[in-house]
Amino acid sequence: MASVGLLYVGAVLLINGLMLLGLIPGKSAAPLNFFVGGMQVIFPTVILIQAEGDPAVTFAAAGLYLFGFTYLYVGLTQVTGVGPEGLGWFSLFVAVSAVVIGTLQFTLVSDPVFGVIWYLWAVLWLLFFLVLALGREPLTRVTGWFAAIGGQLTATLPAFLLLTGAYVSNAGTAAAMALAGTAALALSFYLGRQPAPQIKGQDEDPARPVPGFAVSPAVP
Template sequence: MLGVVLLYVGIVLINNGIARLSNIDNKSAAVMNIFTGLLSITINIITIVHGDFHTMDDIGDFYSAATGLLFGFTYLFVAANGIFNLDNRLYGWYSLFVAINSVPAAYIEYFVNGDWRMAIIWILWGILWLTGFIENVLKKHLSFVPYLAIFEGIVTAWIPGFMILTNLW
């Protein structure tokens, strides 16, 4: 299911970057954020429901679902802020929380799972989430963020998602 979610995370990051570069209003950009957020939450809740609390083998499923929900809530948070024109500072604090979680996630991917590709991807995701904190809480404008979102949409989500779906990862 990771490949499915990553494919849509790719397009939402690309959309968000393009929307910001093109001065497209937040309500228009919210549509793809809602679709991607709901898809991610649905898939990860299904994973949790089908998990087994009694065996250690399935703890990875819960970890994957928990980290996957960080994405789903990110996109729904962005959508709600855009639609209702809310104060983005709380989204910034949420982004810091997720950025901090990306550090142990990268560690686990590299040292526990032996997957250096996903470790790098988690680091890159953490950097993007950190920009959400810097821009929305610290109120520092970072002009590179839309380009970073597009880059990460392609390199950390779309390509890996497509490769996972085609069994090339």
């Protein structure tokens, strides 16, 4: 179930990344945030009801609420005009949590690939914090590119691997993910320094600088 949600997280990260880049108006990005945010609240609720107190299942579902609420928050900021500062500080909390959960992926779950993925998400959410809470506007396009590119690497790709039974997590695949994530971050910083395009209707419906977030992984 969680791997299905992970697939759509890749989609919402792409849309929100394009929003940060100014290519999609904020109101156009809001519906998908509501759809995916709702999914990430419903799915963990179902999982927890069926868990019967199993600590491993509870751990796998716990992070989903963080991101489900975040997507809903993103959608609300776009349709109501509420400032993103609260979401920015919440992003810092998620970034710190991602470091903890990533470490537990190595030690508790023995899934080094998702350990690396959680660390990459921590970097992404730290960027969200810098942009939204601290107003570091020069990082907005960098964050948009990393959300769009990194979202496909850390959500869409593992989702398809999990859904097809081709997912493998070992030291080699974790190292490959770490190298790919580092390359994606470096590319995002390079692209983020390029001039921003102006799109038709951008002045009438500006895209507010709010992010999309990655979802807690499925535990194979």
